[in-house]
Amino acid sequence: MPSPSKKRRRRTLRQVARGVRRRARRMAGGARRIWRRSLQLRVVTSTMVISIAVVAVLGVFLMQQIISTTLETRELSAKSEAQSDRNTVLGYLTRPDADAADQPDDSGEALQTGGDSPLGQATRALAQRAGSASRYSVIIRNENRPGEFQATPEIDPISIPEKQREELFKKPAGEDSIWYDRLYYKGQSEPVQGMIIGTRLDTGETGLDDSYEIYHLVPLDKEEQTLSSVQQKLTAVGAGLVLLLAAIASLVTRQVVTPVRLTRQAAERLAAGRLDERLKVRGEDDLARLATSFNEMAANLALKIHQLEELSQVQRQFVSDVSHELRTPLTTVRMAADLLYDAREDFDPMAARSAELMQNQLNRFESMLADLLEISRYDAGAADLDVDSVDVRDVVLRAVADSEALAERHSTRFDLRLPSEPCMAEMDSRRVERILRNLLFNAIEHGEGREVVVSVGADRDAVAVAVRDHGVGLKPGEENMVFDRFWRADPSRARTIGGTGLGLAISREDAILHGGWLQAWGVPGEGSQFRLSLPRVSGTALRGSPLPLVPPEVEMRRTWRGHMTPMLLPALADGGRDVD
Known part of the structure; x- marks a missing residue:
């Protein structure tokens, strides 16, 4: 079982995570508001995104062209040098004394004559022609003499992979095989990217049944440095171009947005009543x-x-x-x-x-x-108000008593749902009582003889009275129109209670004068409910109401319907019978 310290630590971590999520949501919400409200920001951002895409495409294309041109130029130069070197090697290997110089002894090992053999002399000549390993290196191998090779001093023979040698032997003699791989040099811990040109040289035409592999290894570190420098400059130029385009877009947009912004501000001041x-x-x-x-x-x-x-x-x-x-x-x-x-x-x-x-x-x-x-x-x-501290329950009871005679004529019964404790609030009892009488008369008028529910609620800051009828209800959009002067929900409906059509309009003015709310809810066929919410202390702002505007039974029915399974709906539509 986890210890209390672990539980507290987990709880603290959850609280920290919730706090981070809330801050992230607030920051995201602030960013979304700024994005929606700033036309200049959207234009500049769109310009930057499009510019970055265009510059990136052009930069990649230009970089590919530069790399292709650089490598093609280096490849042509290397192939020309390789062809010249092959002729030099062929000249040394076809001399009359070449056969005796490199014959194997009785043990089968090749005679290593070093620089005195034709192969060694050819390798030394190629090394002198190359000048340094930074230009190119040469490796010469003999297929019929395993283990024998000659190479310029700096290059490591492991630079030639066996896979490429096998590919080279599949090609005819004299045909170049070019690939790019890492080159290993003696005394250097890191390999260098380079180009390798391999060719098989067959000297059998002179009576010597020998086949030589000649590899030219060309380092591309300088080209790589050059290309890296070019890439950095292209990136810097592209970034500068994007910023320049963003600045231009911002400047151009400002010339359009500033007058529009001034027009918007003037329209807001005009809407606030500053008609000049x-x-x-x-x-x-x-x-x-x-x-x-x-x-x-x-x-x-x-x-x-x-x-x-x-x-x-x-x-x-x-x-x-x-x-x-x-x-x-x-x-x-x-x-x-x-x-x-x-x-x-x-x-x-x-x-x-x-x-x-x-x-x-x-x-x-x-x-x-x-x-x-x-x-x-x-x-x-x-x-003006004649404010006094009164019990809302007493005001409700007086209004209900004044409506009893009318309710009896319409066969309507009141269901009072009052709290057991006093609900004291500072109000003008005469005006509040008039509001409640208007609401009760309206409920009796449109309740079609059904029960009228009167509820009272209170919390620390507010009190509320809700009058609920089960009559014709209100159509969508009539919740606010019902408080207009002389408005009637159904003009063709005969009025059974005399009046001017100003009752609900005056009631709303009385509620506003108290700093409260008078709100309506209704659904056709389910009746309507009017809710009066007032602050407990006169002059304080009203933040909420202790009673819901939508009747609890209606809200519960909506929630229940939203969670019903699709299979249960046909059963309810079929009178509640079981559905196979």
């Missing part, structure tokens, strides 16, 4: 025409916004004036209507019914007038 923002026009090119068009658009937009503001101000003033002006005659009418309503029992049935209808419509008219006055206060920025 304009661009400087320089020249007559496309960018100058873009700046001119932007300035004309900004001027027209400022004019239109000014006209709309004036019109909106007139409309708000009209609504406010009319709402206030209607209160005086409405008060008089209300007094007369109350007298008639109180005395309706003395009237005939027709007059009594008329008094009741007038009373109901006056109540509706007063509600509409109150909504118009409230929305005009928000438009004028005159709405």
Whole structure:
């Protein structure tokens, strides 16, 4: 069983690995954001990548051509020297005294006459012609005299591999065999890359049944150094060319990106409300025409916004004036209507019914007038809060009590899910209660007589109230439209509860005034849910809500469906019967 110290060490290593992964992800995310947002970076990077590819292809092609030309030149020179050396060797070997000089003795060993034999004299002559091993070396071997060879002093005979000797014997005498291999020199620990030209020289025409192998070993270390220097210079020139092209691309791109960036910044300031923002026009090119068009658009937009503001101000003033002006005659009418309503029992049935209808419509008219006055206060920025620390549960219970009569008429039952502990929060209880009444009335209106669930939740920073109905629901995209003024989900649907269509709009303004959220969720056929989230302390920022916006049973059903096996789906579609 692992010791506690090993467990702690493993845990520490896992934490370090997680931290490294998080930092790597953050760095990668930052790099991706910079890449997406910087047009100049993408252009310069693309130019560099394309330039590197082009320079690499051209560099490889040029290097191959230089290597091919250098080796061909060296090969032609070496073949010419080898042909001349073969003639020299042939002259020494065909002399009349050549046969006696290199005959084997009674033991079968070749007579090593050194420099006095024709073969030794030929080798010495070739060494003198070569001058030094850096130019070329020579190895001469006799096929019919095993172990006998002559070589210039510096070269090691192991430079000639047996495989190449076998290939040489497969060719006719006098035909060159050229290959590249490592050359070994005496006194040097490292081999040198070189070229070997091998030829068989047959002297049988003069009466001597002898066949000689002549190898010219040409070191290519100088050529290799030259080619390496050329490669380094080509690499340096290519890198400089890529950097130069990148600098040119950056300069050219800057000339285009800078005006575009200035246009973007001006557009952002214009969108932020600075309608006097304009661009400087320089020249007559496309960018100058873009700046001119932007300035004309900004001027027209400022004019239109000014006209709309004036019109909106007139409309708000009209609504406010009319709402206030209607209160005086409405008060008089209300007094007369109350007298008639109180005395309706003395009237005939027709007059009594008329008094009741007038009373109901006056109540509706007063509600509409109150909504118009409230929305005009928000438009004028005159709405304020009367904050007090209250228990959200009490506010919910008062709103539910006000909605009980309407719920009974629609055969709707409330399911209250309240916490056992107090949920204290700083709020304007009158406005919050009005929000909840609007949400409850809306749930009753569209709940089609089904149960309405009212949930309350709280955490350290916020409180929330969710009103869930199981009615017609909301179509995709209607979650935000439902808070627009005078908007209705289904215009053809008969309204059973009188109103102005401003209830949810006023509710959202009340929630925003508290620094909270009022959000909606809905699916056709599954009902809808409205969630009010408010901070516990007035004036603090709201970071989250203690209740989910999507009902838990719906979320659970979606998760369960996502994990169902494909074989189980036909069974559920077939009424839950077993599927073979």
